[in-house]
Amino acid sequence: QSALTQPRSVSGSPGQSVTISCTGTSSDVGAYNYVSWYQQHPGKAPKLMIYDVSKRPSGVPDRFSGSKSGNTASLTISGLQAEDEADYYCCSYAGSYTWVFGGGTRVTVL
Amino acid sequence: EVQLVESGGGLVQPGGSLRLSCAASGFTFSSYSMSWVRQAPGKGLEWVSYISGTSSTIYYADSVKGRFTISRDNAKNSLYLQMNSLRDEDTAVYYCARNAGGLDFDYWGQGTLVTVSS
Numbered sequence: 001q002s003a004l005t006q007p008r009s010v011s012g013s014p015g016q017s018v019t020i021s022c023t024g025t026s027s028d029v030g031a032y033n034y035v036s037w038y039q040q041h042p043g044k045a046p047k048l049m050i051y052d053v054s055k056r057p058s059g060v061p062d063r064f065s066g067s068k069s070g071n072t073a074s075l076t077i078s079g080l081q082a083e084d085e086a087d088y089y090c091c092s093y094a095g096s097y098t099w100v101f102g103g104g105t106r107v108t109v110l
Numbered sequence: 111e112v113q114l115v116e117s118g119g120g121l122v123q124p125g126g127s128l129r130l131s132c133a134a135s136g137f138t139f140s141s142y143s144m145s146w147v148r149q150a151p152g153k154g155l156e157w158v159s160y161i162s163g164t165s166s167t168i169y170y171a172d173s174v175k176g177r178f179t180i181s182r183d184n185a186k187n188s189l190y191l192q193m194n195s196l197r198d199e200d201t202a203v204y205y206c207a208r209n210a211g212g213l214d215f216d217y218w219g220q221g222t223l224v225t226v227s228s
Contacts, residue, residue, distance in 0.1 A: 036214035051214040089155050093213040097169040099157040
């Protein structure tokens, strides 16, 4: 159950797009279309932003999008806004009702 | 409105025990699987344990297997985590989370802090 690999940080100016990668293995990301992404502001609980690789829960802006290719999933934030500054975690189902998270990526809005 | 409220955290010595609770409201608790996810100070998220709606299916992360026990009481709309033989590395904020219809976590509690220290 090794953690998924995410960049420690990414940054962008308001209005720009940023993409966060999430690399796993053929036993987790590559095996299932059950990758989810969570946004966490300091001192707050995580919030589901993307599930099943690319689906958005009700209420999540369409600026957030997800995709997957092989063992790597990605989250793209288009039209970056100040309130998007937060930590983002990817998560993959790993079989037998177990899950693995990424180490987290800090998104900074310049 | 879905609400998950954790309680039971605190300071405990290494080797000690603690029982966390999560009170659920705003949805049919027995119809959903639930999980515990933890976050060490300044670190990332780590899935800890899963329990199905009927308690028939239970899984644990290797890091807690044999030491932690997850359970639920559907009559009380409550989820529990019994933590024994606690170690320094178990220090974390523990979140209860609802497993959505798919295989993700759609609602989270605010977390309860567990500190293992002598």
